[in-house]
Amino acid sequence: MNPYAAALVLFVAVVAQVSVMPSASLGSAVPHLPLLVIVSCGYVRGARTGLLWALAAGLLCDQLSAAPIGTYTLPLAAAAIVVGRGSGRLADSIFMPAALAAAATVVFVLVQMVVLALGGNVVAWSWTAVARLVVPAVLLNLLWLPVVYFPLRWSMRRADGPRLAWER
Amino acid sequence: MVRRDRSSWMLALALLGVMFGLANGWRGPAVINGAVARVLAPITHVLRGAREQVGIVSTSTRRIEALIARNAVLEQQNARAQVEATKYGQLMRENEQLRQLFGFKKSRIDLDLLGASVRAGVVGGEPGALVHALWLDQGAADGVVVGNPVASDRGLIGRVVRVYDGASQVQLISDGGSAVGARVERSRATGMLFGSASGEMTLRFIPQNGPGMPPNVVVGDVVHTSGLDNADSFPGMMPIGQVVAVRQSDERPNQEAVVRPFVDLGSVELVLVVTGWRSEPLPNADAANEASPAANGPAAADPRP
Numbered sequence: 001m002n003p004y005a006a007a008l009v010l011f012v013a014v015v016a017q018v019s020v021m022p023s024a025s026l027g028s029a030v031p032h033l034p035l036l037v038i039v040s041c042g043y044v045r046g047a048r049t050g051l052l053w054a055l056a057a058g059l060l061c062d063q064l065s066a067a068p069i070g071t072y073t074l075p076l077a078a079a080a081i082v083v084g085r086g087s088g089r090l091a092d093s094i095f096m097p098a099a100l101a102a103a104a105t106v107v108f109v110l111v112q113m114v115v116l117a118l119g120g121n122v123v124a125w126s127w128t129a130v131a132r133l134v135v136p137a138v139l140l141n142l143l144w145l146p147v148v149y150f151p152l153r154w155s156m157r158r159a160d161g162p163r164l165a166w167e168r
Numbered sequence: 169m170v171r172r173d174r175s176s177w178m179l180a181l182a183l184l185g186v187m188f189g190l191a192n193g194w195r196g197p198a199v200i201n202g203a204v205a206r207v208l209a210p211i212t213h214v215l216r217g218a219r220e221q222v223g224i225v226s227t228s229t230r231r232i233e234a235l236i237a238r239n240a241v242l243e244q245q246n247a248r249a250q251v252e253a254t255k256y257g258q259l260m261r262e263n264e265q266l267r268q269l270f271g272f273k274k275s276r277i278d279l280d281l282l283g284a285s286v287r288a289g290v291v292g293g294e295p296g297a298l299v300h301a302l303w304l305d306q307g308a309a310d311g312v313v314v315g316n317p318v319a320s321d322r323g324l325i326g327r328v329v330r331v332y333d334g335a336s337q338v339q340l341i342s343d344g345g346s347a348v349g350a351r352v353e354r355s356r357a358t359g360m361l362f363g364s365a366s367g368e369m370t371l372r373f374i375p376q377n378g379p380g381m382p383p384n385v386v387v388g389d390v391v392h393t394s395g396l397d398n399a400d401s402f403p404g405m406m407p408i409g410q411v412v413a414v415r416q417s418d419e420r421p422n423q424e425a426v427v428r429p430f431v432d433l434g435s436v437e438l439v440l441v442v443t444g445w446r447s448e449p450l451p452n453a454d455a456a457n458e459a460s461p462a463a464n465g466p467a468a469a470d471p472r473p
Contacts, residue, residue: 014295018303022293025434028367030297065294066301066329066339112298113365121344122364129366137297 002159009152010053013037014060024144029136034061035108036141036148038076039083039101043149044156047084054080068119075111079104097149098142105141109134265438268321298365300343300433302326306441307334315401317442323407323430324348324393325439336441340433341408342367348402350427351394352411357384358394361408361427369409371425376416385425387411403442 013033021030034057042050058073065071086100113133117123124130292303306312308331316328318338326346330337339346342363350361350371359374371391377383389411395404409429416423 017295018292022434025297028297030293032296034295061295064292064303065296065299066337066343067294067299067345071299072295109298112296116298116344116365119345122362122370123344124364124366124368129368133298133366 005155005159006053007056009037010034010057010060013148014057014064017061018064024140026136026140028133029140031140031144032105032108032137033144033148034058034072035076035079035104036101036145037152038080039097039104039145040149040152041156042080042083043087043097043100044153046087047081050080050083050087051077067116067121071112071115071119074115075108078111079108082107094146094149098145101141101145102138105138106134109137262438265321298344300340300346300363300367301329302338302340302436302439304328304336304338304439304441305334307332307336309333311443312336312441313443317402317406318439319406319442320431320436320439323409324402325431325433325436327402328441338439341429342369342433348408349394349396350391350408352385352425353390353392354386355382355384355389358396359422359425361391367433369427369429371411371427373422374425376418376421376423385411385414385423387414389425391425391427 013036017030017033021033024031038050038054038057041053054076055073058076059069061072061076062069082104083100086096086103110130113123113125113130117125294301302325304312304318312328312331314328314331318325318328324341326338326340326343328336329339340363341348341361344363344365346361346363348361349358351358352371352374357374359371361369361371363369371385374385391408391411393402393404393406393408395402407430409427411425412428413426414423415425
């Protein structure tokens with residue numbers, strides 16, 4: 001994909017995340033559009049591209065966050081690595097991106113909790129507290145995945161050809 | 169030749185007879201008239217009926233066209249009325265919020281309250297769910313500085329942590345990095361209110377209950393800012409929330425309480441930024457508050473929703 005188009009996609013995702021997505025919350029969880037963009041990109045284009053997108057999206061999120069820099073970059077990078085491990089399997093199936101999105105969300109939340117705890121924030125580590133954060137986040141991200149995945153896959157194939165990166 | 173002359177004469181006579189009858193008002197023989205009438209009557213009836221039907225259809229068509237035009241006008245008027253009603257509803261809500269904020273402002277004349285614009289709360293949130301913050305559309309150009317407390321008419325919301333020219337960012341009291349000096353209104357016991365990544369707020373370091381003394385904290389107690397300069401500083405007596413659970417253990421020197429905020433931090437739309445307020449408490453300000461809690465006004469006295 002054209003780097004300018006990629007930057008535009010990430011920018012729109014992050015701005016929508018800050019401005020619109022808080023109203024789509026479920027309890028304390030919010031669907032995370034930049035994470036879903038990275039899952040989609042990482043699955044279609046491979047681990048390296050996903051990691052690049054994760055760094056860019058993470059830095060953008062950090063700029064808009066009240067938390068210190070790295071609070072979003074590190075979790076998104078970790079999520080991109082997880083997605084990269086599953087890239088190229090079960091091509092054209094929604095099940096693999098869904099499984100990767102769920103795994104990436106769990107990794108994202110856990111790594112962010114670690115980062116926040118290391119930064120001196122209060123983080124509850126009990127099973128119930130972690131489950132209360134992780135489960136709604138996974139459900140919401142799975143719900144929003146088709147909205148992000150299919151348009152991105154279509155636009156990437158249109159821009160870079162019909163074959164996926166790992167198919168070449 | 170003779171036959172043609174005869175027929176011409178007959179035609180001429182017939183014309184003369186007609187002219188004569190016309191001149192005298194003659195209507196012709198009754199038998200012939202009756203027969204003609206009997207033949208023509210059903211035909212006329214059918215034709216009249218058809219004409220009436222056509223007339224009805226024509227009239228109905230005209231009426232339908234008029235009704236359609238009228239309906240279009242009414243639909244336009246209805247749409248305009250709905251838009252007006254929506255605007256009216258929004259203005260009513262905004263007016264109500266402003267009135268509540270104005271009441272809060274009047275009740276806290278000790279604070280310099282800068283009203284942020286109506287969209288202060290909906291400008292933006294945090295990119296994730298584990299950090300709790302808000303973007304306001306008021307910034308340094310409006311007098312906002314880092315550290316300003318932020319409140320609504322129902323109570324404390326947070327503290328300004330980043331300021332730009334036309335925007336600022338507020339760390340909510342539910343954030344894991346937030347710590348607020350707080351006090352239980354009933355018992356006057358003080359503690360520190362911490363947020364968390366999950367948004368749960370816990371009042372910690374509340375002294376254990378003394379023997380034979382009433383408990384320092386029970387479910388239902390109202391918690392407000394203590395105004396003590398032992399943490400991120402906030403003005404005293406700003407309502408925060410209500411105790412919903414108490415965690416007590418004889419093994420620990422202190423007890424904890426889970427506090428539910430009065431303000432629905434997830435749907436804040438309008439806030440007040442406390443500007444011009446310094447963290448150093450005025451001499452005897454706390455004592456004055458203790459002496460006359462009613463002086464803090466209705467918003468501080470009964471902030472519960």
